[in-house]
Amino acid sequence: MNAVKKAIRDVYGDTLAQLGRENPDIVALDADVGSSSKSIVFGKEFPKRYFNVGVAEANMVAMAAGLATAGKIPFANTFAAFMVLRAADPVRSLIAYTGLNVKLAGTYAGLSDSYDGASHHAIADIAFMRALPNMTVVSVSDPVEAELATRAVAEFKGPVYLRLSRAEVPVVLDKATYKFEIGKGVTLREGNDLTIVATGYMLVKALEAAEILADKGIRARVVNIHTIKPIDRELLIASARETGAIVTAEEHNVYGGLGSAVAEVLSQGCPVPMEVVGVNDTFTESGDYEKLLAKYGLSAANIVAHAEKVLKRKD
Amino acid sequence: MSLSKARKDYLEGLCQRLRQDLIKLLYSIQTGHPGGSLSSTEIMTTLYFEKLRVDPKNPKDPNRDRFILGKGHAAPMLYQILSERGFFPQDDLATLRQLDSHLQGHPCAKKTCGVELSTGPLGLGLPAGLGMAMAARLDNKDFRTYVLMGDGELQEGIVWEAAMSAAKFGADNLLVIVDNNGVQLDGTVAEIMPMGDIAAKWQAFGWNVISIDGHCVEAVSDAIDLAATVKGKPTVIVAKTVKGKGVSFMEGNSAWHGKPISKDEYVNAMKELGVNV
CATH class of the missing domain: 3.40.50.920 (Rossmann fold)
Structure with a gap:
């Protein structure tokens, strides 16, 4: 495979910042992994709309829920493993239950945080998220899709789990012709x-x-x-x-x-x-x-x- | 501004009637949580009838104040107050916890008009309230966010994650009231998980703390006004209360966190609240 490689997380970070420029209601939260999730790109440009809550994933997701009730479009960022394991309660009890417009960006999904080991790999996140009523689950394959999916998720009304990778992966989709529509294979x-x-x-x-x-x-x-x-x-x-x-x-x-x-x-x-x-x-x-x-x-x-x-x- | 004598008398009379209605309601449906509803009666009544800028005719007004019942099990009292305030018909109360009702066992923001946040799993109200407070700041709105929590609820770790965050973000438009009734599901707080000096804990987390008698409507009202003058940090009102307040055999008794009321208990409770049935 000779295709150009790009890190999914970099594309996500740049896209989130671009969305921030286009829509003032978009806000971002992180739990002390902004340099990894790349939400920091948004945070540097929009410091007032960026909430780094420290190592407190559940608190971050519950805060995102509160922001969404008042019309904001929050992107909450942490490792996929911690999004489902640490923040599971507010994900279910606040966001899915009420159908709040929160975007849960789970980065480093699958084995993509490879050297950190099984503790940081996420292999049960899809199972949990898709078992929640009202939750939409989107999983990103390549850099082209990372941009299109992040954009579509921001425009979509309702809770979404956006599954992202840490890895540098080859571009396999053609940006000029590829159409991304939530729910359409x-x-x-x-x-x-x-x-x-x-x-x-x-x-x-x-x-x-x-x-x-x-x-x-x-x-x-x-x-x-x-x-x-x-x-x-x-x-x-x-x-x-x-x-x-x-x-x-x-x-x-x-x-x-x-x-x-x-x-x-x-x-x-x-x-x-x-x-x-x-x-x-x-x-x-x-x-x-x-x-x-x-x-x-x-x-x-x-x-x-x-x-x-x-x-x-x-x- | 302190309460006038007329407002004080009105609120106290309303609290007494809400207690009677609560016992009647929970007796009729044979399920629900009396203890924590009775301890928070003055707090919620003062908020909804004296302080909160909410309008049942425009329940989604973006400028409205937000109230979150962190201790979601006190839902019966919240529902009575919302209905008394005009958010939905009083007849609906009889359907509480029953199939097809919009009144769930714990508050559901999707189903019930006037409920701002779905709660029940303890500890989530405060961080969500902080999110609302931050949204107000971003939009330059002056609405305030109030979160009522139980003292048992303070045992949830996420409460302290959120307490740290609220201090970091200087959320002076956020007010927490702790219904410090000293009793949780399995026993007294002192037995199950002693909380030590609750006021000192909040202080250490960077909060402004006001301690009051949570059954005194004037004290509740004054403390809320005082909190609104504090800038740069969030305020918590630690309100000393009695679980099951107003019904002697329920007072301070963890068995009444949530259990059905028998015929005899109903008659006796109503008598203590001034009604012969």
Whole structure:
């Protein structure tokens, strides 16, 4: 892959600041990780609209709720792991319950904070967030999508969990033609032998896997599900019907994330053989990001293996 | 400005009637929390009938004062006051905690007109109130945000995260009132988790502290006025109260945090509140 690489978090930080220039109601909060989440870019330009509450994630999210009741559009920023684990109560009890217009930006999601270890990896955040009524869950795949998604989330009315990565990732989407609409999946590669449904950085791996499969004469369709909730049922059912087999891929536990969400739709809408690629219900560890992903099965090679497996189950 | 004799008499009479109505209501539905409703009666009544700039005809006025019931389990008293103030019909009160009612067991901002924040899980009212206070500042609005908390609620760690933040941001448009009734669900606060010197704790967190008798409507009114004159830091009113105030067998008794009222208890409680049933 020779594509240009950019860090998702840098794109997010720049976009948030740009949104701040366009809309004075946008405010940002951070819990002492502004230099990591890159909310600091907004904070430097708009110090009065930036609240750094120190190491107090729940307090930050509850404050964001209060700001939203008075018409502000707060972006609350912390590591994804702490957004769900430390701030879970205000996320549920204040924001989701009342449907407050708060944007929960969970950065360093999945294994992207690789060297910090399992304590800082987030592999249960999608499961928690999508189990909350009223919550919309958006997961970002590449730098182009990071900008478009952040913009769409700011314009959307209602609570959103925005899942972001620390990692530098290649640009795989074409900014000139790519359309981002919350709730709408995107077919990025046509094929009729099976569909690979991916979210986040695993979309890049899915596109690589489709290339490898093509060399073996297998035509894989690739669908990007950036909105895990509400999920694009129509696109998933059509893909299942037309290709007859599904492999999902996500940087998350195999329980409760994209694979579960897709299975919920297809088991009722169009049951076909399906395989789930994700962290296999285990705690991860410290290490180089790409090596870590490979060790825990989050690789193009493992998607290919699961594609071949699911094809054997196809009638 | 101190309360006139006429206003004082009016508020005291209203508190007495609200206590009677509360016992009647909780007896009729056989569920709900009497203790913490009775300890906060004077505080909430003085706020809603003397201080808060709210208008039931324009409940979403962006300039309105905000009241947050941090101790959400005192919802029955809040609902009675909101209804008395005209936010919704008094007949609705009988539906409290029942299916299809807009009156949930704990306050729900989405369902009930006049409720500013969904509360119940303790400790979230203060940080959310701070968010409202910061929104007022950003918009150059002069509305004030009031948060009523229980003393048991102060055991939640997030309260002190928010206390630090409010001091850092100099939130002088935020006022906390602690309903310091000394009793929590499992027993007295002294038994379960002694809070020590509550006033000193807030002071150490950078707050202006006023200590009062929370059953004296004049003291509540004066303290709220005094707090509004303090600039540069948030104020907390530590209001000494009695859990279950007004019904002798409920007073200071943790069993009455939340339990159904029997026929005999109902008759006796109403008698103590001046009504023969």
